[in-house]
Amino acid sequence: MSRFFSLYGEKILISIAQHFLYVVSAVAMAFVIAIVLGVLLSRKPSWANVLLPILSIFQTIPGIVFIGVLFIYNGMATSTVVIALTIYAIFPILKNTYVGLVDVDPALIEAAKGCGMTNFQTIQKVELPLAMPVIFSGLKMSTVYTVSWATLAAMIGMGSLGELIYSGIYSNNNTLILAGAIPAAIMAIFLSWIVDKIKDAVLPRSLKE
Amino acid sequence: MIDFQNVRKSYDDTKVLKGINLNIKDGEFAVLIGPSGCGKTTTLKTINRLIEPDSGKIYIDGQDISTFDPVKLRRSVGYVIQQIGLFPNMTVEENIGIVPKLLKYEEKEIDKIVHEMLEIAEMDYDEYAHKYPYEMSGGQQQRVGVLRALAASPPIVLMDEPFGALDPVTRTTLQNEIVELQKKLKKTIVFVTHDMDEAIKIADNIVFMDEGEIIQVASPEEMLTNPKNDLIRSFMGDRSSDIENQPQVVDDFMYTNISTAYPDYSFKKAIGLMARKKVDTLIVKDRDETFLGVVMIKDINHKLKSGEKSTIGSLIRTDIPTAYSNTNAEESFNELMESEYDYIVVLRANNTLAGIVTQTNIAKSLANAVWGE
Numbered sequence: 001m002s003r004f005f006s007l008y009g010e011k012i013l014i015s016i017a018q019h020f021l022y023v024v025s026a027v028a029m030a031f032v033i034a035i036v037l038g039v040l041l042s043r044k045p046s047w048a049n050v051l052l053p054i055l056s057i058f059q060t061i062p063g064i065v066f067i068g069v070l071f072i073y074n075g076m077a078t079s080t081v082v083i084a085l086t087i088y089a090i091f092p093i094l095k096n097t098y099v100g101l102v103d104v105d106p107a108l109i110e111a112a113k114g115c116g117m118t119n120f121q122t123i124q125k126v127e128l129p130l131a132m133p134v135i136f137s138g139l140k141m142s143t144v145y146t147v148s149w150a151t152l153a154a155m156i157g158m159g160s161l162g163e164l165i166y167s168g169i170y171s172n173n174n175t176l177i178l179a180g181a182i183p184a185a186i187m188a189i190f191l192s193w194i195v196d197k198i199k200d201a202v203l204p205r206s207l208k209e
Numbered sequence: 210m211i212d213f214q215n216v217r218k219s220y221d222d223t224k225v226l227k228g229i230n231l232n233i234k235d236g237e238f239a240v241l242i243g244p245s246g247c248g249k250t251t252t253l254k255t256i257n258r259l260i261e262p263d264s265g266k267i268y269i270d271g272q273d274i275s276t277f278d279p280v281k282l283r284r285s286v287g288y289v290i291q292q293i294g295l296f297p298n299m300t301v302e303e304n305i306g307i308v309p310k311l312l313k314y315e316e317k318e319i320d321k322i323v324h325e326m327l328e329i330a331e332m333d334y335d336e337y338a339h340k341y342p343y344e345m346s347g348g349q350q351q352r353v354g355v356l357r358a359l360a361a362s363p364p365i366v367l368m369d370e371p372f373g374a375l376d377p378v379t380r381t382t383l384q385n386e387i388v389e390l391q392k393k394l395k396k397t398i399v400f401v402t403h404d405m406d407e408a409i410k411i412a413d414n415i416v417f418m419d420e421g422e423i424i425q426v427a428s429p430e431e432m433l434t435n436p437k438n439d440l441i442r443s444f445m446g447d448r449s450s451d452i453e454n455q456p457q458v459v460d461d462f463m464y465t466n467i468s469t470a471y472p473d474y475s476f477k478k479a480i481g482l483m484a485r486k487k488v489d490t491l492i493v494k495d496r497d498e499t500f501l502g503v504v505m506i507k508d509i510n511h512k513l514k515s516g517e518k519s520t521i522g523s524l525i526r527t528d529i530p531t532a533y534s535n536t537n538a539e540e541s542f543n544e545l546m547e548s549e550y551d552y553i554v555v556l557r558a559n560n561t562l563a564g565i566v567t568q569t570n571i572a573k574s575l576a577n578a579v580w581g582e
């Protein structure tokens with residue numbers, strides 16, 4: 001075992017760091033994009049009703065296909081991985097943002113308007129805060145998914161914990177597979193715990209269950 | 210002043226407002242009432258431009274509101290909605306301070322306003338300011354809803370069935386509070402309800418609407434006595450007939466246990482009598498009971514100061530309103546309202562004294578007629 005770590009220890013640490021950065025940067029960007037798109041879609045539910053089903057079908061395209069296509073255009077680059085992961089990470093957050101926003105009681109939106117809020121202020125001070133609990137569960141889902149999708153980076157030679165897993169599979173080295181899989185599992189649990197913590201810190205007590 | 214001029218609104222082919230003309234004076238408590246779907250809410254929301262009329266104009270203090278920035282307009286008009294409409298993500302303090310905050314008042318100023326507002330509702334700052342709406346009763350929430358509408362001191366406050374969701378007891382309390390508040394703050398209030406009891410209780414003027422039209426605008430008393438059509442009569446329920454069964458001539462209202470004096474009483478004797486009876490006027494009559502007039506304590510005191518000693522006969526005022534005991538009550542009420550005295554002397558046909566009717570008598574009798582014993 002110690003031989004294993006002296007052989008792969010550094011590699012594991014680098015892979016964890018790489019993986020972590022892929023996930024965090026992709027989810028962070030996806031979060032911002034999803035909120036903006038979610039707000040826009042919630043103004044036009046008729047568009048949302050067309051667009052969201054299309055996006056959910058798109059979501060079923062295997063990640064490896066998408067990352068491969070992007071690889072052709074963008075080459076072997078960090079941006080290829082992050083863009084692909086971001087695009088996949090958007091959907092769960094987008095869908096929840098949309099649902100959370102359209103579920104806000106219209107009476108409250110009218111109260112906000114009646115108080116003299118602009119459209120932007122209504123979204124910022126009332127609609128988004130009220131949608132936050134739902135948005136956070138989308139964020140959590142998206143984070144967990146992205147941890148597993150990020151293993152695909154290895155497919156285009158861009159590292160991540162996937163590299164350990166795939167080389168373990170090719171070389172029939174179970175320890176190597178576990179050396180990739182266990183940190184990935186822990187990372188998923190850890191990040192969803194972090195999301196919960198952020199949620200607790202951000203939401204007023206009236207919006208926590 | 211709010212002035213509606215021929216305001217119309219349609220949704221597709223449905224005419225919701227069919228030419229509303231309405232004038233609401235500064236400091237007036239106007240109550241819109243009518244069957245469900247008659248256009249009360251629509252009318253109300255045209256005032257803060259949550260709804261834009263298809264045609265017609267609304268003026269506030271002579272200015273056409275369609276020329277205002279709607280956002281600014283809404284910050285200067287208070288608005289309370291039926292579902293309470295407090296923001297669940299904000300504390301009581303944040304809810305009350307929201308309009309001042311939108312108006313970019315300084316933090317200190319907002320804090321002061323929140324304290325003042327909670328004080329108005331007799332809600333302890335330390336106890337309530339940091340509560341969220343879900344941590345309070347419905348009545349408390351609705352109080353906060355009203356306070357939020359008042360926080361930026363708007364001269365006009367719109368209320369759409371604000372007490373509709375409350376239990377009857379809380380509702381009554383809040384009705385009393387809002388009437389008192391309006392007297393104190395002199396707001397112009399436009400209030401929507403479908404509860405005639407509520408309307409009668411709080412309104413200066415009731416605006417009765419049906420199918421997008423105003424049918425009658427009248428004071429509660431006037432609407433009770435002269436409902437314009439059967440629909441209004443049915444909204445009034447039994448009350449209109451109640452008032453018909455109520456005393457209709459002054460005789461039925463009057464006090465007969467009154468303090469009288471003869472013109473040959475000395476000042477001292479009159480003052481002694483007034484002190485014992487705890488009154489500041491005496492009705493003066495002749496030995497044969499004929500009514501002569503009244504004397505007032507201030508007139509006597511005036512004379513005493515100048516050292517005069519005489520009888521009250523020289524101080525009799527004869528300008529007090531009088532009515533014969535069979536006079537129609539309403540007529541004499543009107544006279545009383547316009548007079549500087551707070552009572553009317555009631556006389557029998559032969560000009561002898563029968564009694565007096567005070568403003569309190571009238572208020573009580575009306576209250577009984579309107580709300581039952």
Ligand SMILES: Nc1ncnc2c1ncn2[C@@H]1O[C@H](COP(=O)(O)OP(=O)(O)OP(=O)(O)O)[C@@H](O)[C@H]1O
Binds near residue numbers: 220244248252
């Ligand atoms: N956005 C809308 N689209 C179509 N019809 C509407 C719309 N808003 C209101 N209406 C219709 O306009 C009419 C008047 O509505 P309004 O809300 O003003 O009635 P209301 O007198 O306040 O009734 P209620 O006592 O039930 O609150 C109703 O028939 C209603 O169905």
Ligand SMILES: [Mg+2]
Binds near residue numbers: 251
């Ligand atoms: Mg209504």
